[in-house]
Structure formats: structure tokens, C-alpha cells
Amino acid sequence: MSEFTSDLAANFSIRHDSDKYRYELLDGDELIGMASYHPDTDDKVWDFNSTHVDSKYGGQGLAAKLVTHALTDAKAAGHEIKATCSYVVQMLRKHPELG
Numbered sequence: 001m002s003e004f005t006s007d008l009a010a011n012f013s014i015r016h017d018s019d020k021y022r023y024e025l026l027d028g029d030e031l032i033g034m035a036s037y038h039p040d041t042d043d044k045v046w047d048f049n050s051t052h053v054d055s056k057y058g059g060q061g062l063a064a065k066l067v068t069h070a071l072t073d074a075k076a077a078g079h080e081i082k083a084t085c086s087y088v089v090q091m092l093r094k095h096p097e098l099g
Contacts, residue, residue: 012062014069023070025053025062032057035070035088039079046074047082067091071098 013026025033033053037046048070053063067088071081081099083089092099 014066016070016073023066023073025066027057033062033066035066035085037070037074043079045080045082047084048088049084051085051087063087064091068095068098075099 011028015024017024022034022036024031036050037048039046051063051067083092
């Protein structure tokens with residue numbers, strides 16, 4: 001698992017749990033959100049199919065930071081991005097450079 005903290009408040013971090021096919025958003029040690037994906041059979045295309053952040057953390061831009069990190073990380077690793085999650089679809093429309 002890789003961990004990411006840049007551009008997040010000190011107590012928040014993002015980690016990639018490749019065994020569970022998701023990027024996890026943490027507040028300290030507490031899992032508060034995730035962006036899940038499903039890889040195709042040859043692991044070339046990752047379909048981001050679900051994004052969730054606990055409602056008590058709403059309005060802080062955390063979902064956008066989580067998805068931005070997940071897409072940037074996946075793309076940097078050579079994966080093609082597919083989006084069936086409506087939130088990720090919106091992010092890609094606003095920021096096509098992430099796809």
C-alpha cells in the first residue's frame with residue numbers, strides 16, 4: 001500500500017489498497033472514504049465505479065482530492081481510466097487531463 005498526504009490537512013491521508021482495488025481516505029487511522037475501481041482482465045483499464053466520503057466530512061473537498069489522487073496515480077502507473085461512478089465522470093468532465 002502506498003500512502004499520500006500532500007495537499008491534505010495534517011490528519012488526513014490517502015492510501016492505495018491494491019488488494020481491495022480501492023484508494024482509501026483516512027482521518028488518522030479511521031477509514032472515512034474510498035474510491036473503488038475494477039481492473040479489466042489484463043489490468044490495463046481501471047474502471048472507477050464508486051466514490052464515497054462519510055457525510056460528516058462533507059463540504060471539505062475531500063472527495064475531489066481523493067479522486068484526483070486516485071486518477072493521477074493510476075494514470076502514472078500506466079493504466080487507462082474508465083469511469084462508471086457518476087462522481088468520477090463529473091470530475092473527468094471538469095478536468096479531462098485526469099483521464
